[in-house]
Ligand SMILES: Nc1nc2c(c(=O)[nH]1)N[C@H]1C(S)=C(S)[C@@H](COP(=O)(O)OP(=O)(O)OC[C@H]3O[C@@H](n4cnc5c(N)ncnc54)[C@H](O)[C@@H]3O)O[C@H]1N2
């Protein structure tokens with residue numbers, strides 16, 4: 242029987258880069274209110290300054306700062322009050338030395354003022370105020386363009402839009418953005434034993450898990466799952482479904498039939514559909530060793546292991562990377578936290594090991610506990626809060642060792 246020649250995870254990523262990073266996803270223009278989680282397809286520049294007039298950052302009195310120098314509790318500076326600034330109104334007043342104006346937080350400073358004294362340090366009389374604390378030039382003032390400068394590059398192509406990005410765009414009056422169209426994904430799971438979760442159970446069959454978890458993972462990444470299907474282990478049936486899925490989507494996820502069993506025909510089905518076909522079959526990772534990376538008609542096909550936990554982990558490590566490539570995402574950031582292992586953890590030599598863990602908070606920091614179970618158990622993942630990566634040249638992790646936990 243043919244055994245796998247495995248490729249290192251870092252080499253697999255390089256091969257994916259070479260084959261799929263120039264994949265051409267179309268772009269569309271959408272309202273920013275619908276843009277959260279989408280990926281920018283063009284750089285965005287500021288069209289104006291923020292703020293575009295000088296604003297006070299406190300409730301207080303706009304002054305010429307030099308007038309306040311030396312002011313103290315015992316020796317206040319007395320300054321004439323010329324009036325109030327109002328929110329939302331163009332302040333057309335002009336201040337000169339020994340004059341001040343009341344300005345609320347965010348209000349427009351009069352010309353000539355260069356600082357604001359907080360109301361707490363002021364005693365107000367009829368037409369003048371006594372200032373008990375000096376202010377430095379620019380104190381409590383937000384200058385024109387302090388937040389954002391006109392023509393400044395705000396976000397680059399490939400940025401994933403989060404809530405704070407929406408705020409920046411709104412602040413400069415940009416209400417439409419160009420984003421990549423969500424990648425269309427088809428999900429195919431193969432196995433004679435698989436039934437739909439709605440069907441009745443009988444001995445020998447199991448409910449399909451993987452098309453559900455994969456749909457969820459793709460949706461979380463901002464993809465559009467346009468179809469999912471379970472098919473029997475029949476060469477022609479599998480080939481026809483795979484072909485129609487490749488034709489209508491940007492990426493096909495396939496699970497099952499990737500190992501070396503008599504009915505594991507996924508690699509042959511892929512190769513029957515065109516060249517180059519299977520690029521990689523067998524990856525130095527655990528779980529996920531039988532994973533397949535393929536290319537047909539310029540489209541990516543990712544063949545994931547059938548075991549539910551392996552399927553999720555292989556997707557997280559390779560599927561996510563591939564989708565981020567298709568989307569031209571400019572970061573491959575992964576959220577992690579650091580903690581200390583509560584026990585020894587064994588690894589599989591020659592394979593990068595992904596160990597599921599739970600995280601416990603303690604007064605000394607986070608304690609990391611391994612979650613044990615078989616790759617066929619979906620709860621191996623659902624009981625875990627994240628995973629640690631053990632490099633292929635390391636035999637394991639020792640109790641007390643510091644580790645990075647990548648969060649689910
Ligand atoms: N002789 C060997 N046997 C196996 C090897 C090996 O190297 N030599 N590798 C093992 C590893 S590692 C994995 S992982 C699995 C991968 O198997 P396949 O990708 O070929 O998947 P299947 O055989 O089709 O299924 C495996 C397992 O998963 C269940 N399954 C499949 N699809 C689903 C689904 N949609 N929902 C829930 N469960 C699913 C299936 O019933 C099987 O129990 O191979 C090992 N064997």
Ligand code: MOO
Nearest residue numbers: 528529530551616
């Ligand atoms: O490598 Mo498998 O994917 O052990 O479960």
